[in-house]
Amino acid sequence: MSEISSAISARSRLLQPTAVNSILAEVAELRRQGRRLVSLMRGEPDLPTPAHIVEAACRALRDGRTHYPDNRGEPALREAIAEKLYRENGLTYDPGSEILVTTGATFALWAALTALLNEGEEVLLPEPIYDAYTPVIRLAGGRVRPVRARLGGGRYSLTGEDLEAAWNPAAKLLLVNTPWNPTGTVLTRDELALVAAFAARRNLVVVSDEIYEAFTYDGRVHLSPAALGEEIRERTILINSLSKTYAMTGWRAGYAAGPRAIIDAMYLVLQQSSRGPATFVQDAAVAALRGSRERVEAMRAEYERRRALVVERLDGAGRARLIRPEGGFFALLEVRALGRTSDEIRRRLLEEHGVVVVHGSAYGPAGEGTLRISFAAGGETLEDGLARLREGLEGLAG
Numbered sequence: 001m002s003e004i005s006s007a008i009s010a011r012s013r014l015l016q017p018t019a020v021n022s023i024l025a026e027v028a029e030l031r032r033q034g035r036r037l038v039s040l041m042r043g044e045p046d047l048p049t050p051a052h053i054v055e056a057a058c059r060a061l062r063d064g065r066t067h068y069p070d071n072r073g074e075p076a077l078r079e080a081i082a083e084k085l086y087r088e089n090g091l092t093y094d095p096g097s098e099i100l101v102t103t104g105a106t107f108a109l110w111a112a113l114t115a116l117l118n119e120g121e122e123v124l125l126p127e128p129i130y131d132a133y134t135p136v137i138r139l140a141g142g143r144v145r146p147v148r149a150r151l152g153g154g155r156y157s158l159t160g161e162d163l164e165a166a167w168n169p170a171a172k173l174l175l176v177n178t179p180w181n182p183t184g185t186v187l188t189r190d191e192l193a194l195v196a197a198f199a200a201r202r203n204l205v206v207v208s209d210e211i212y213e214a215f216t217y218d219g220r221v222h223l224s225p226a227a228l229g230e231e232i233r234e235r236t237i238l239i240n241s242l243s244k245t246y247a248m249t250g251w252r253a254g255y256a257a258g259p260r261a262i263i264d265a266m267y268l269v270l271q272q273s274s275r276g277p278a279t280f281v282q283d284a285a286v287a288a289l290r291g292s293r294e295r296v297e298a299m300r301a302e303y304e305r306r307r308a309l310v311v312e313r314l315d316g317a318g319r320a321r322l323i324r325p326e327g328g329f330f331a332l333l334e335v336r337a338l339g340r341t342s343d344e345i346r347r348r349l350l351e352e353h354g355v356v357v358v359h360g361s362a363y364g365p366a367g368e369g370t371l372r373i374s375f376a377a378g379g380e381t382l383e384d385g386l387a388r389l390r391e392g393l394e395g396l397a398g
């Protein structure tokens with residue numbers, strides 16, 4: 001073997017860094033040169049993990065909860081998840097057989113795709129969407145079939161016709177993300193009913209990533225597709241995590257719920273790879289799920305205030321138009337009127353104004369013409385970042 005890099009497998013060559021990681025490399029280089037940058041890029045809450053959750057982890061460590069966990073997930077955590085799904089989502093799952101505890105939503109997605117996809121089978125993927133889905137679909141042997149979302153009436157949505165047009169006999173899964181990163185759409189009951197009817201008609205499994213469920217605005221409520229009826233529940237893998245809801249991104253605690261046969265297959269994938277989050281992390285997750293909702297509501301209200309600030313400062317700046325997010329902590333800013341690609345605009349904003357955002361084309365061709373702005377960080381960072389963005393957009397608009 002002449003060069004060691006030729007040892008890398010073809011499968012692993014299919015992987016690319018996420019947009020955030022690529023931009024982080026550019027940011028690190030500029031910071032090395034002494035530039036002061038403000039980042040409105042990451043989906044990383046700046047709020048601390050609530051103290052009672054941290055305390056539960058410390059207590060678990062002191063109590064010696066440092067050995068292998070139950071690979072399905074500690075029974076107490078699976079029970080707490082089942083209670084949560086019943087209480088907040090109106091769903092009944094058996095903690096013994098229909099729930100799997102995973103290392104974040106990321107691992108749940110990996111396990112679901114690995115358990116379900118045969119070589120060459122397709123995943124219908126709305127677009128623009130979180131860019132970390134495509135590489136794992138490919139790694140699991142699948143192919144992506146984009147479903148271009150429509151922007152109309154100030155929001156992105158999915159239509160039955162677009163889903164139908166994307167369908168072909170190789171399609172096996174439909175992946176949905178509600179609230180939807182990066183569009184900010186919270187799928188309505190009617191939209192989810194379309195998804196459910198389409199999945200039933202075309203015999204698809206629905207993978208539903210609901211990681212932003214706690215953060216919805218203007219009185220909207222999150223609805224899981226699985227809650228629409230028994231038929232769709234039986235073909236849905238619900239994926240969620242504690243990362244965003246409890247500001248626990250670094251704890252790596254997530255879960256999947258679904259029909260027993262699929263959860264069993266995912267459990268085998270997990271046994272042969274991650275073996276689940278640390279035991280004391282699982283104890284802390286029980287405290288999070290069973291604890292008061294007060295802190296979560298306080299965080300939601302804080303993100304809603306930040307969203308209002310983003311709308312106020314950016315809508316109309318340099319002919320840009322803000323797509324008002326209904327949920328999550330990202331806003332898409334339409335910058336088509338500037339007549340440049342989103343990546344060009346992003347670079348100019350970074351290099352000339354020191355503000356970091358993500359170009360919409362990172363989320364698929366349907367995201368071209370937009371920038372993704374995160375309001376997961378607030379305070380000075382948000383104020384300063386929005387001021388720089390406004391100035392940069394106005395400058396670009398001439």
Ligand SMILES: Cc1ncc(COP(=O)(O)O)c(C=O)c1O
Nearest residue numbers: 043104105106130181241243254
């Ligand atoms: C849509 C979506 N799903 C999953 C994840 C990752 O979740 P986790 O931290 O639970 O692995 C993210 C993180 O940004 C996300 O935006």
